[in-house]
Amino acid sequence: MGKKILIVDDDPDVRLFSQAVLEENGYTPVVAKNGEEGEALIRQEAPDMILLDVLMPRESGIRLYRNMKTHKKYKNIPIIILSGIAEKSFLRSQKVLTEFGGDPVPDPEAYLEKPVDGEELANTIKKILG
Amino acid sequence: MNNKTNKKPVLQKMMFVTQFEKLGFGALQSLLVLRGAGLEHVILMNVIERDRVAMHRGLGYDKDEERRLKEQANIRFIDWAESLFEKGLEVGDYIVVGNVVSQTLEAVAEENADLIVIGQRKRKMVEFFYSGDDIIELLRRSPRPVLIYKELDSNSCTDACLADNPFCRTLLAMDWSPASLLAVEYLKTMKNVVQDISLIHVASPKELKGTSSLDIQKLRKEKRGRLAKICDELEAEGINCRPHLYVGEPVAEILRAAQEFNASMIVMGSSGTSVWHERWIGSTPRTIVEKSPYPALIIPQAKEDSDQIQ
Numbered sequence: 001m002g003k004k005i006l007i008v009d010d011d012p013d014v015r016l017f018s019q020a021v022l023e024e025n026g027y028t029p030v031v032a033k034n035g036e037e038g039e040a041l042i043r044q045e046a047p048d049m050i051l052l053d054v055l056m057p058r059e060s061g062i063r064l065y066r067n068m069k070t071h072k073k074y075k076n077i078p079i080i081i082l083s084g085i086a087e088k089s090f091l092r093s094q095k096v097l098t099e100f101g102g103d104p105v106p107d108p109e110a111y112l113e114k115p116v117d118g119e120e121l122a123n124t125i126k127k128i129l130g
Numbered sequence: 131m132n133n134k135t136n137k138k139p140v141l142q143k144m145m146f147v148t149q150f151e152k153l154g155f156g157a158l159q160s161l162l163v164l165r166g167a168g169l170e171h172v173i174l175m176n177v178i179e180r181d182r183v184a185m186h187r188g189l190g191y192d193k194d195e196e197r198r199l200k201e202q203a204n205i206r207f208i209d210w211a212e213s214l215f216e217k218g219l220e221v222g223d224y225i226v227v228g229n230v231v232s233q234t235l236e237a238v239a240e241e242n243a244d245l246i247v248i249g250q251r252k253r254k255m256v257e258f259f260y261s262g263d264d265i266i267e268l269l270r271r272s273p274r275p276v277l278i279y280k281e282l283d284s285n286s287c288t289d290a291c292l293a294d295n296p297f298c299r300t301l302l303a304m305d306w307s308p309a310s311l312l313a314v315e316y317l318k319t320m321k322n323v324v325q326d327i328s329l330i331h332v333a334s335p336k337e338l339k340g341t342s343s344l345d346i347q348k349l350r351k352e353k354r355g356r357l358a359k360i361c362d363e364l365e366a367e368g369i370n371c372r373p374h375l376y377v378g379e380p381v382a383e384i385l386r387a388a389q390e391f392n393a394s395m396i397v398m399g400s401s402g403t404s405v406w407h408e409r410w411i412g413s414t415p416r417t418i419v420e421k422s423p424y425p426a427l428i429i430p431q432a433k434e435d436s437d438q439i440q
Contacts, residue, residue: 034222055211057173057222058241062215084204089212096218 002026006047008038010056035059054083069105078109145243153249166322171220176203301393309399309431
């Protein structure tokens with residue numbers, strides 16, 4: 001069984017697409033449709049990587065990212081942000097949240113703006129997971 | 131974390147229901163003053179009416195049109211969300227097809243949102259509603275406060291306070307119903323946002339008929355006293371409050387008062403003392419929502435109060 005990768009995205013088309021790319025490249029996808037579900041699956045499945053959307057109902061990727069990167073047990077799971085939200089806005093939001101008194105968080109391992117090309121996604125994952 | 135079991139009202143999560151042309155980013159930005167009242171999370175919602183994706187002559191559903199409209203909404207929301215994220219807010223979105231009232235209420239339940247904002251504005255001198263009686267239906271069924279956002283005429287926004295903060299000068303209409311008393315509690319949580327409150331009660335002319343001037347003075351004193359007590363509570367929270375007693379038809383007098391005090395918003399309970407939640411909305415809030423040029427925040431009765439009345 002290949003390395004387990006969690007896809008967190010509210011868009012069913014993106015979930016299907018990412019799932020297909022992962023399977024084609026020998027990974028095992030696990031899917032969640034919002035940040036809340038994603039957090040539960042991280043605890044349950046302990047994935048090797050997370051593909052994370054930012055703008056989602058219930059809990060956004062901003063919050064989930066922060067929760068993971070400040071969590072003792074999960075902070076080393078690599079996260080690729082896959083979003084329509086500009087990288088600059090994402091990074092600025094994390095900076096503002098830190099200024100509001102949160103713990104500082106590192107930048108994500110990679111940031112891919114939607115729509116993403118299957119090959120680009122696969123190459124980025126390989127580069128990080130080896 | 132939201133704590134909705136606590137009886138004290140909270141305002142952490144706002145559901146912003148937009149059709150874009152009626153409620154845009156300018157409105158959303160003006161509502162960010164609610165951060166002073168604890169706002170942390172904004173849910174952007176666009177409901178695409180079924181008619182817009184239905185094909186003619188019963189041919190079914192136009193999936194391509196749905197996709198196009200959803201992507202169009204998504205582009206707007208991404209743009210708005212970037213700006214909100216950069217301010218440190220949590221943002222989520224819903225772009226769905228269906229009936230605006232039921233979809234909104236479903237999302238409110240799923241998100242446990244504290245406030246619904248929906249747009250209504252003047253168009254060529256004619257009040258333009260979200261879609262027929264949708265707003266009234268939403269008020270009737272919503273378990274959460276609903277803010278009917280209307281852009282005030284530029285003539286009304288003569289000072290910076292009104293231009294920057296729609297809650298700055300609030301007119302609170304009081305009939306001592308459970309919902310209007312809950313509105314007082316709600317405004318207390320907004321003490322960092324609301325600057326001045328004009329607290330108004332409209333007495334019925336019937337109450338004055340056939341009584342001596344002494345009786346009328348007694349009535350005035352009694353009602354003013356009750357209003358003053360509420361003002362004292364609000365002032366203890368640091369909000370300026372002045373009580374006012376009017377006599378006449380409630381809607382006309384509330385609108386007159388709003389104009390006289392240069393109000394930025396009208397706040398009121400959703401129902402009178404003898405009606406219950408989820409079945410009825412009082413005729414006064416209904417007419418205020420339909421006719422007034424002012425934004426209106428309508429506070430529903432708490433569930434336990436409505437159960438008692440039933």
